[in-house]
Amino acid sequence: MNPFLKALFKPFLQAQHRKSGRRRSRRLLALYVGIAALNLFLVLCYLASLPSYYEYLHETCIGSAQGCPNASISVLSGEWRDALGLTASGAAMLHIGIDLFFFCCYAFTAALILLLKPKDILGSVTAFTLVSFAFGDLVFKQWAGSDILVPFAQSAGILGIMCFALWFPSGRITHAWVGWVAVAAFLIRYVPAHLPLPAVHVDKWPLGLSFGWLIVFFGTLAYSQYTQYRDNASAEARQAVRKVAFGIIGAFAALICVNLSLLVWPQLYKSDSFALDLAIRLTILPIPITIGSALLKDRLWNVPPIVRRSAVYAGLLFILFVIYMATVWYLALVFQARSGFYSLIATGLVAVLFSPLKVLMERLINRTMYGKGENPVSFLVGLGDRLKEPHAPEQVLATVVTTVKDMLHLPHASITILVNGREQDAAAAGSPREPQAIRFPLVMGGDQLGSLYILPRSPDEPLRKADQRLLQLLARESARIVHGLKQSLDIGRLMKELQTSREKLIFAREEERRSIRNNLHDDLAPRLASLALTASAAGGYIRKNPERAETIIAELEADIRVTVSDIREFVHNLRPPALDQYGLIEAIRQRADRLMYVQNAHGGRPDKPIRFVLLSPGELPPLPAAVEVAAYRIVSEALVNVVKHSRASTCAVTLALQTEDQSDELYVEVADDGIGLSDAAGDWTASEFREAGVGLMSIRERAAELGGRSRIARLEGAGTQVAAWLPMQIHTDWSAAE
């Protein structure tokens, strides 16, 4: 496999699946199930109270002169009811709707937390806190007769707030004493209520003690959050603490503003406490919203589409209701008269605004769920920041797909690379790729390098246009990264090959030296020593036995001639002298002539001598010595085979200069019209076969050594062709390419 792909494939072909198989702790599961059941119980209790509450409002509160102590907020005055054109039942329904809206805000946030953080102790506690707080605050008056439910919900709400303030966001208490103080304060206030000791009951506390308790309890919780913020180095955790703090501080600031406005302009509410109560309720809403937002950061994208759509339509319904009511109220206020025409205008306004408001709500909810509409620059900066971290080149693509998946909150993102026209996975993040994945081609310089695949958040929810634009932009960046990565890996591969080739060169040189040394030491040196001994012996016989001396000298002369011949052959094997004396073309011609002569002279077929043809340019440019030697050896080897085995009548040697891939090559071809390769092989003896096989292998190796290629083939009709392409500029990779 291509080393580029090998490198790419190694570490992260495995998609990063969610760890769904992780075992849940039984304790957490029990807590989760228990809290979900308790929340459901409280919600059902609330819903069960609505009919009686409606009856109470309708019969006792609205239009009645007597008070309405059990209503969750002050009842709408008759003046307002007239202005809004509400009947008694309509006003009761309005109250129910307002209460339901507030309760739903808490319950919906709690449900989201339970849905998206099922194995989180802090999430479970917070969900229970929200519902019990809403229950204790909104509906306790309808359950006033119950001695257990309401106190339980109120105590649980405070206990939950305490746990949240102590644990959020790290999931642990920063200082043990903070926890002890908070728990002690909680016990001091809430346990005596259930003890048969009326003297210590909270109702009997002096004002100063109650005030002191408030300072100690909530001060401890505030200090806990401060230490959580101070001690937590994580930017995300700090942001979560800030978010909750803003929600709580904002709520209290709004509450103070509402009360201040009441002090400055008492006539603003015209002694009608309905608007005041409503305003106070609204001021507290940021608290559950910010708590939910802080807990569910980066998890909202996982909300099922049906929940998102429910949120869109619930919000839309609320806004349209407010617009309708506000329009009717405002027109009645301006024109100082009641008219059915106002309702008509309000209905028309609602009808006109429905569609644009729906789009706006969808955008708002999407933005809340998926984070702000990513502006391309910030997205690319985020990607750049991640790529700034040290990565192995092959990990870069994994970082890219993880970034895309995380930033766009997608279930899947992957990059494939084109290899020989086929796409192969290079990196993937998230769930496995599905057929409906959307493909963005990665193109660089007109060449398609691969594709970026992403899976929409849900099958029935196509990508937003902004997301698509962002992904197109990202695909361009990814193409650059893939291109750069490929270049980087290519360079790495070449460096490795260069190192290997250097090692080969050194090895070959050392081998050559060892061979020469062996030849000199084992062959030449003993011969010269022997010659010296022979010469010495001849010297000893010159006076004693001149005839014997002459004989020895004659043998000595013959030995010297043999030795000289061997040395010449040895030198010839190192580099044929004809190459330096006559050049490549003439050396090949001489070699061919000699072989033809030997073949025709000894045991060949005198009746059919082989005709030798050399096709070459008149003059070759200066060639590298290694190329000259390789060409000469290849031709020699091939000619030997032709002479020995081919039974050819004609042998053509071709030398040509070619240009391939913008580099010059020397083309060497030896073709004959003999019996062909396999037919000839069939008649060969074992030694001939071995000899020819070694020769052919030698041809291949010589071409490959220079980074060239070779081909040995049977020609159409008859004959064999041995061809080699030798690069004029020797590459460093020395890789065989056949």
Next chain:
Amino acid sequence: MNLNVTDVHVNGGPQRWKIIGFPILAILFTLFGFFFLEGATEALEPWQPSDCEGCSAETAVPDSYRWLATSHGGLLAFLFGGSLIALLRRPFEKPMLLHFYAAGHLIFLAALAATAPALALEKAFIFVLFLLTLTILFAFYHNRSSAIRLDPPGKYSRPLLALTAIAAIFLLPVAINAGIQQWSETAGQFRWGEHTAMVLTLLYGGVLTASRRAGSSALGLIVSLTYLYLGASALAVPEHPGSWGIAGGTASLLYGAIFAAATIFGNRPR
């Protein structure tokens, strides 16, 4: 580069008599609106003692019209007077302000004709007076066609347009109500109809401010000041007929501040 001289259109500068005459006329008409038409004096009505049984500071405006006197002050002193004052400096570079001044007068006359036709016929000299005023101003204005037909705007300011749309949602019912009240007016006063004209002119001023033409900063500040003034007046006379009340007055003050901020922020050099 060869530049063909005939291709270059060179506007002639304003004549001297226009340069001198227009500011003089602007000052005269401003004073005329402030004092002869009682724009400035009636603008102070919310803070004047009224119905005090012969006290020296008692005004001629009936108590029931004190908020509507505010409207008169807002239209003549703030919107018309303000635009003429803004035209004193480099008047010929800001044709939009003259356009606004003229459009305000035409809206006033249209409101008069539409909501009180009998009164309009009775007091036809108002038409003559206003049209004469406009004719004289335009006669002294250089390149008057640019003030009649404004150049196309570059790019509307979205925040200012949104603010104007919000104001329109709340003020159009007010304008319609005032028009209806004018129909049922029997005292021969054009107070309610004037309120209609003032509200419509104010909204038109908001739209022109959002167009970012030359002079839009000045017009934006004039509109903002008018909202602030109307808000303060509403807080001063919250219970008087037509008054926007405490809530409306507070909202108007807030709106004026926001509109001014949006105007200044939208036009600051970047």
